[in-house]
Amino acid sequence: MEDLETITHSMKEACEKAGVLLVTGDTKVVERGKGDSAALHTLVDGILSVTKDVHCMRDPTRGGLASALNELATASRVGMNLREVNIPTSEEVEGACEILGLDPLAVANEGKLVAIVAPSGADEVLAGMRSHPLGRRARIIGEVVEEHSGTVVMETTVGGDADRPDALGGTAATHLLR
Numbered sequence: 001m002e003d004l005e006t007i008t009h010s011m012k013e014a015c016e017k018a019g020v021l022l023v024t025g026d027t028k029v030v031e032r033g034k035g036d037s038a039a040l041h042t043l044v045d046g047i048l049s050v051t052k053d054v055h056c057m058r059d060p061t062r063g064g065l066a067s068a069l070n071e072l073a074t075a076s077r078v079g080m081n082l083r084e085v086n087i088p089t090s091e092e093v094e095g096a097c098e099i100l101g102l103d104p105l106a107v108a109n110e111g112k113l114v115a116i117v118a119p120s121g122a123d124e125v126l127a128g129m130r131s132h133p134l135g136r137r138a139r140i141i142g143e144v145v146e147e148h149s150g151t152v153v154m155e156t157t158v159g160g161d162a163d164r165p166d167a168l169g170g171t172a173a174t175h176l177l178r
Contacts, residue, residue, distance in 0.1 A: 014039070037061075038111030043134045050128045051121035055144075058114045066105040066152070068114050074150045082142035082154040116144060 015022050018039050040059075047054060060068040065087070073080050089104050097104045111134070117125050122140055129135030142154075 038134050040111065040113055040134060043113065043129065043132050046128050046132050046135075047115060047117075047125055050124050051117065053118035053121050054125075055116040055118065057116075060109040060112055060114055062108065064104075064106045064109055065114065066103070069152045072114075072116065073152050076144075077149050079145045079148035079150070080142055080152040081145055082152060084154050084156045086139045086141045088137040088139050119143070 011022055011025075018041050020041065044057065047057075056072065058068045058072060069080055069082070072078075087105070093104050093107075096102075097107065115125065115129075126138055126140055129138035
């Protein structure tokens with residue numbers, strides 16, 4: 001019961017600091033200091049102070065970037081064209097994924113967000129995000145298109161379209177975003 005009281009008090013303090021109400025919860029068991037997610041409300045406030053023309057924002061925690069973008073493309077009936085070279089992935093994540101045989105685009109991304117913003121405000125939003133401590137590595141990674149509705153296509157670092165496995169060589173096909 002002491003642990004529960006400590007945890008509840010910690011949640012209350014975090015909510016007060018973020019200016020939000022806690023209405024539900026999701027728990028995980030991780031080592032101390034290994035699962036601390038960033039509170040993104042100040043980054044979101046910064047985005048919304050630049051433009052109100054934000055179509056949506058998404059947390060890529062479950063299923064990673066690939067899952068989040070595919071769900072958005074399917075639900076919105078739009079296509080997305082991505083450029084793999086623009087997706088910020090740390091060397092540590094790349095190395096760990098390579099050793100474990102995982103796709104960095106499909107692993108959980110705690111404390112991150114994906115924002116779909118009107119092209120007219122994208123550069124301004126990007127500059128604002130990069131000026132925030134949690135958005136320093138923000139990038140424009142692609143665009144929403146009318147073609148190939150419900151499908152995410154990525155130009156890979158080897159130059160092929162990840163939506164066309166027959167046109168890819170080697171491991172690039174692992175980046176098929178479906």
